[in-house]
């Protein structure tokens with residue numbers, strides 16, 4: 001199957017999951033995760049009409065996307081991997097959504113850089129729902145305080161929350177926790193669910209799912 005076929009299959013599964021969960025049609029946005037894949041692998045998915053993509057490294061995205069975006073300016077590019085503060089200028093210039101705001105230093109440098117560039121990507125706070133030491137994200141019990149400081153100390157609008165559940169666990173409780181934190185903190189959007197668990201995430205209220213291998217195939 002081509003990537004365009006896989007894309008169509010994933011889109012059907014998303015529609016089915018929306019319907020099963022009693023969500024409205026089109027409630028869930030598909031972020032096609034193209035990390036590690038070259039422009040030649042991405043172009044057929046763009047040609048199939050898809051416009052929302054995710055990358056996890058600023059440098060890799062910077063090498064691939066300016067040219068792709070030039071031919072399709074309506075493309076919406078999401079940063080879904082950790083952001084280092086020295087990469088903030090590049091990230092603000094290139095990405096339309098930054099899903100991985102997870103510490104004070106990044107919130108501060110994003111606020112400054114956004115003012116400077118007068119470019120305002122949509123921001124999500126990443127929550128480390130499994131409290132895994134190697135994983136980025138704010139601890140669940142620090143999420144409320146962090147969102148509050150982003151809003152009131154840094155003047156940032158927080159559009160959503162994002163999580164990556166621990167790999168070997170049932171993801172449901174993690175999705176439920178993220179949904180609860182979003183509700184309690186009046187955050188509208190929920191980025192959760194990947195190739196292996198996106199239908200579950202949709203049942204728990206995901207408003208966007210980040211899907212790589214189910215579209216582009218296994219990563220090398």
Ligand SMILES: *Cc1c(COP(=O)(O)O)cnc(C)c1O
Pocket residue numbers: 033035056080081164194195196210211212213214
């Ligand atoms: C790679 C990645 C994905 C996509 O993973 P698949 O299992 O290939 O769908 C989603 N979210 C993040 C944060 C990633 O790094």
